[in-house]
Amino acid sequence: MTVMTEEDFALAGEYVLGLLDAGQNAIVIARIATDSDFAAEVETWRLRLNPLLGPEHAPPEELWSKIEKALPADTLQDVGTNKLTFWRALTGISMTSAILMGILLLQKPVPSPTTVAPAPMIAALGSENSNAAITARYDRAQGTMLLTPVALDTGALYPELWVVPADGKARSLGMIKGDKPTEMIVSPDMRQFMNEGAVLAITPEPAQGAPDGIATGPILASGKITIL
Structure with a gap:
């Protein structure tokens, strides 16, 4: 297990x-393919930042008066008496810098007591024999999975995703894209195999998938499923 340092946390965030x-x-990218702990941290950053990295929009002017009225009187004792000016000034800070500082201060936010959804599962798929690398995030509540290729070359064939649970039998989850993210729904009969410790693997197969559900190509990348 890799001992993550503050520099590692920051590096993962800067990459995302x-x-x-x-x-x-x-x-x-090379470290993601070989270091599952670091890959998990990168995926954690991605999940935290995705909702925040969209286009920035200036708040409507009338919002400032509402903010000023809502601010507690004693919260700005160290930054002067003009509360509104202070909060307006904060909006001049780079959104990226603000996100980085906030998340570094709260590396592991405590989930709300009302949160009941199971934690997502992730896997970093890589290979010692090639530069193939892909990240996977599985939402157990919805049965959906997002696969993001970092590097994946299947030549004239097509990438097929497999799950290998504790019984050692590979089961196809379907075909994915090798050049852009794939969002897929894991079929209900396959969700029972999506457990921590199971292995996700990718092989090159014909366009319609491996004949009879049995892989014909070599394993290009693989990685164990872990819980965030």
């Missing part, structure tokens, strides 16, 4: 936010 140069990106 697109703040790294080409050389640093290559290093991170």
Whole structure:
């Protein structure tokens, strides 16, 4: 198990936010494929930041008066008496920097007591023999999975995703895209096999999938499922 440092947490966040140069990106991508703990941290950052990384919109002017009325009188004792000016100034800070600072201060937010949805599962699929790398996030509540390829080349064939549970038998989850993210619904009869410790694997197969549900190609990338 990798001992994650503050630098590792920050590096994962900077990667997701697109703040790294080409050389640093290559290093991170290689680490994602070989370090499951770091890959899990990257996916955690991705889940936290996705809702926040959309286009920025200026708040309507009337919102400021509402904010000023809602602010407690004693919260701004260290930043001057003009509460509204202070909060307006905060909006001048880079959204990216604000997100980074906030999440670094709250690395592991405590879930709301009303949260009942099971924690998502993730897997970092990689290979020691190639640069193939792909991340997977499975939502147990919805039965949906998002697969994001970092590097995946199947030549003239097509990538097929498999789950290998404790019994060692590979079961097809379907065909995925090798050049862009794939959102898929795991069929109800396959969800029972999506457990922590099960392995996700990718093989190159014909366009219609492996004949008779038996893999014909070599394993291009694989990784164990873990719970966030």
